[in-house]
Amino acid sequence: SQQGEEDPQALSIQEGENATMNCSYKTSINNLQWYRQNSGRGLVHLILIRSNEREKHSGRLRVTLDTSKKSSSLLITASRAADTASYFCATVLQANNLFFGTGTRLTVIP
């Protein structure tokens, strides 16, 4: 499969805690992207990390990429109830199309 696989499938935390989601993939990538999806809605782009980058920050988001292990992580710091959503990693292969993983369903409890 060309898709990434997220881990865990579901995560439940208290508001204010950090949430970490992991993504593993199988083939060489051009870049890796993280998206968020609120229930029944479209996907919203969060952050893109290129294959030659190791870490990237955007607000409360921190993404790491380890190409030797073919893995990435998304850290959301100081979580809020509004962060409740599904989070997907998407790998961009040499053909330049995005292939999505299975997603992590995050629940932040107020």
Add this chain to the structure above:
Amino acid sequence: EPEVTQTPSHQVTQMGQEVILRCVPISNHLYFYWYRQILGQKVEFLVSFYNNEISEKSEIFDDQFSVERPDGSNFTLKIRSTKLEDSAMYFCASSTGRAGELFFGEGSRLTVL
């Protein structure tokens, strides 16, 4: 802020009927995509489109599916003879360049009875 719009938001159809899902990508974008998501499951790539032709398609995108950009703004997905297993949320997306950020519409929910 520019956005991708999709119509209809929900369509119910009988098995064997033709369905056309419509999308208006962001105006200066050049790359267009269709994805689908069966309820609660993963987001699956269907097809990408650039320069008025299909760039890549997945195994799901068989002869029953077709895409078209009939004018300068619309991008359509046609399913010729729907099956029960075509029931899903269909997402259109567009981007300015290869391998970049995708902008998604809110989706069209297709229910095949």
